[in-house]
Amino acid sequence: xxxxxxxxxxxxxxxxxxxxxxxxxxxxxxxxxxxxxxxxxxxxxxxxxxxxxxxxxxxxxxxxxxxxxxxxxxxxxxxxxxxxxxxxxxxxxxxxxxxxxxxxxxxxxxxxxxxxxxxxxxxxxxxxxxxxxxxxxxxxxxxxxxxxxxxxxxxxxxxxxxxxxxxxxxxxxxxxxxxxxxxxxxxxxxxxxxxxxxxxxxxxxxxxxxxxxxxxxxxxxxxxxxxxxxxxxxxxxx
Amino acid sequence: xxxxxxxxxxxxxxxxxxxxxxxxxxxxxxxxxxxxxxxxxxxxxxxxxxxxxxxxxxxxxxxxxxxxxxxxxxxxxxxxxxxxxxxxxxxxxxxxxxxxxxxxxxxxxxxxxxxxxxxxxxxxxxxxxxxxxxxxxxxxxxxxxxxxxxxxxxxxxxxxxxxxxxxxxxxxxxxxxxxxxxxxxxxxxxxxxxxxxxxxxxxxxxxxxxxxxxxxxxxxxxxxxxxxxxxxxxxxxxxxxxxxxxxxxxxxxxxxxxxxxxxxxxxxxxxxxxxxxxxxxxxxxxxxxxxxxxxxxxxxxxxxxxxxxxxxxxxxxxxxxxxxxxxxxxxxxxxxxxxxxxxxxxxxxxxxxxxxxxxxxxxxxxxxxxxxxxxx
Ligand SMILES: Nc1ncnc2c1ncn2[C@@H]1O[C@H](COP(=O)(O)OP(=O)(O)O)[C@@H](O)[C@H]1O
Ligand SMILES: [Mg+2]
Numbered sequence: 068x069x070x071x072x073x074x075x076x077x078x079x080x081x082x083x084x085x086x087x088x089x090x091x092x093x094x095x096x097x098x099x100x101x102x103x104x105x106x107x108x109x110x111x112x113x114x115x116x117x118x119x120x121x122x123x124x125x126x127x128x129x130x131x132x133x134x135x136x137x138x139x140x141x142x143x144x145x146x147x148x149x150x151x152x153x154x155x156x157x158x159x160x161x162x163x164x165x166x167x168x169x170x171x172x173x174x175x176x177x178x179x180x181x182x183x184x185x186x187x188x189x190x191x192x193x194x195x196x197x198x199x200x201x202x203x204x205x206x207x208x209x210x211x212x213x214x215x216x217x218x219x220x221x222x223x224x225x226x227x228x229x230x231x232x233x234x235x236x237x238x239x240x241x242x243x244x245x246x247x248x249x250x251x252x253x254x255x256x257x258x259x260x261x262x263x264x265x266x267x268x269x270x271x272x273x274x275x276x277x278x279x280x281x282x283x284x285x286x287x288x289x290x291x292x293x294x295x296x297x298x299x300x301x302x303x304x305x
Numbered sequence: 306x307x308x309x310x311x312x313x314x315x316x317x318x319x320x321x322x323x324x325x326x327x328x329x330x331x332x333x334x335x336x337x338x339x340x341x342x343x344x345x346x347x348x349x350x351x352x353x354x355x356x357x358x359x360x361x362x363x364x365x366x367x368x369x370x371x372x373x374x375x376x377x378x379x380x381x382x383x384x385x386x387x388x389x390x391x392x393x394x395x396x397x398x399x400x401x402x403x404x405x406x407x408x409x410x411x412x413x414x415x416x417x418x419x420x421x422x423x424x425x426x427x428x429x430x431x432x433x434x435x436x437x438x439x440x441x442x443x444x445x446x447x448x449x450x451x452x453x454x455x456x457x458x459x460x461x462x463x464x465x466x467x468x469x470x471x472x473x474x475x476x477x478x479x480x481x482x483x484x485x486x487x488x489x490x491x492x493x494x495x496x497x498x499x500x501x502x503x504x505x506x507x508x509x510x511x512x513x514x515x516x517x518x519x520x521x522x523x524x525x526x527x528x529x530x531x532x533x534x535x536x537x538x539x540x541x542x543x544x545x546x547x548x549x550x551x552x553x554x555x556x557x558x559x560x561x562x563x564x565x566x567x568x569x570x571x572x573x574x575x576x577x578x579x580x581x582x583x584x585x586x587x588x589x590x591x592x593x594x595x596x597x598x599x600x601x602x603x604x605x606x607x608x609x610x611x612x613x614x615x616x617x618x619x620x621x622x623x624x625x626x627x628x629x630x631x632x633x634x635x636x637x638x639x640x641x642x643x644x645x646x647x648x649x650x651x652x653x654x655x656x657x658x659x660x661x662x663x664x665x666x667x668x669x670x671x672x673x674x675x676x677x678x679x680x681x
Binding site for chain 1: 392394
């Protein structure tokens with residue numbers, strides 16, 4: 068039983084406990100980021116002039132290293148999960164805002180006109196027309212944000228074992244146990260792949276109305292938006 | 306009645322899209338706005354359901370200012386059909402059609418029953434109910450658009466170039482379908498198009514607009530063709546308005562000749578008796594009474610006329626229902642110069658010469674009062 072998945076007692080957790088912790092640390096910020104991005108993106112759609120500055124701010128925030136966030140946040144939120152989650156949520160905005168704006172803008176004008184003419188008010192138009200039609204773009208954004216968040220969580224080990232599976236990296240180095248490092252790296256990769264696959268399934272379920280074949284191609288991060296895709300790939304540096 | 310009362314629309318950039326427009330749109334009829342692109346047709350239509358607010362003037366429905374009603378209540382009482390249908394791509398056909406009933410609070414089952422009923426009315430196969438819009442042809446999507454607009458049985462239907470994006474044959478089918486539905490339902494339809502032929506075909510009254518959003522003429526189509534108000538309208542109607550105007554005169558009054566018609570198994574006596582000096586040909590019909598073709602009497606073999614050796618009869622026209630335009634067209638296209646008249650069952654009811662059609666046209670013109678004005 069012990070052996071492969073056994074981990075040092077200083078982590079006060081099992082391997083599977085760490086997996087769950089890792090998922091929570093990664094996914095809660097993605098959800099929070101999406102919740103913030105939804106109204107923000109809608110504002111950018113309504114007020115066109117707002118979009119470029121918002122995009123600029125999200126990009127600048129994305130360029131701030133997480134360590135810098137930790138230094139500032141630790142005074143307020145301490146060595147807690149919250150301190151890890153806040154920067155992750157902020158980073159996800161750089162993917163979500165453009166994905167949502169592009170998704171909502173991709174709704175054909177005549178569809179919106181028809182909705183207005185049938186007496187759907189602005190809220191109904193948003194919930195019943197724009198969001199569902201933007202779903203493929205939103206999910207493409209979710210995939211990028213989720214995968215990047217899962218890989219970024221590990222950095223939380225820097226503020227005292229708040230990095231989920233990332234904590235094993237630290238221990239692996241301290242105890243000279245390559246097995247722990249492998250457990251961390253492979254575990255993280257498997258989580259990312261599984262989460263991504265789950266989102267692909269979700270998209271298929273949510274969009275029976277999409278012509279098949281077009282949606283089947285695996286969307287590169289570029290499908291959400293070309294520019295932020297590049298920084299996403301550099302996450303390992305954080 | 307929808308009354309448009311000196312309405313002007315000035316866009317923020319200063320464009321005057323509609324300029325002091327006044328006209329009364331009659332109930333239970335099709336009123337068509339027609340004019341070149343950019344003349345303010347869409348703007349006018351959208352002011353009726355308040356997707357655009359007028360800068361000046363008022364719009365009244367049955368005497369009531371439309372600004373006094375809650376905007377979504379107003380819109381739900383008006384069906385709206387646009388080019389490319391504007392269907393909700395993420396909803397099935399049946400749910401697209403059920404949109405407004407659902408908004409009005411109908412329960413799902415009732416809204417879907419109603420949607421199914423409408424699919425039948427607009428000529429859609431019920432098997433399409435669970436499909437998504439991308440799985441339908443352009444013409445089918447447009448039918449869904451019409452069904453969706455009719456779903457809550459609104460008294461008013463606003464249609465903005467609904468058939469412009471489909472090919473001519475499908476368009477003709479959709480136009481005929483609309484006229485049929487209108488016969489059954491008697492809606493107040495406001496229809497926008499840039500196609501004058503479409504306007505003349507489906508309009509009870511036609512409002513011709515000119516660039517700058519001004520009304521050039523508002524009249525029934527026959528009057529428009531007979532008596533265009535000015536050079537712009539005349540030009541817009543096109544070169545062959547004289548011919549097109551004939552669509553408004555029934556062919557039913559045409560005197561038909563029944564003598565020069567023989568059946569394919571006619572005897573020598575019958576052929577001799579039917580041949581007249583006035584008509585160089587005899588029309589041969591099948592045993593079912595349908596036309597086969599023309600032949601000179603002396604070339605016809607008694608008892609067994611060979612249909613392969615006859616001269617083509619061209620397209621026959623339906624005497625009781627079609628217009629002088631159709632009769633003239635058939636006579637002009639017929640190799641013999643004689644048009645073949647048939648009944649609704651396709652059986653020959655007689656033949657008529659180009660000269661006779663021309664005389665009928667002259668007397669029809671003489672009888673049309675609007676024509677006298679044009680002659681002045
Ligand atoms: N939102 C707008 N802002 C400024 N000008 C507009 C706007 N919408 C339409 N126009 C202008 O108003 C005129 C009438 O437009 P429209 O009603 O769409 O014409 P039509 O439907 O007859 O082609 C055009 O010159 C068009 O460019
Ligand atoms: Mg238009």
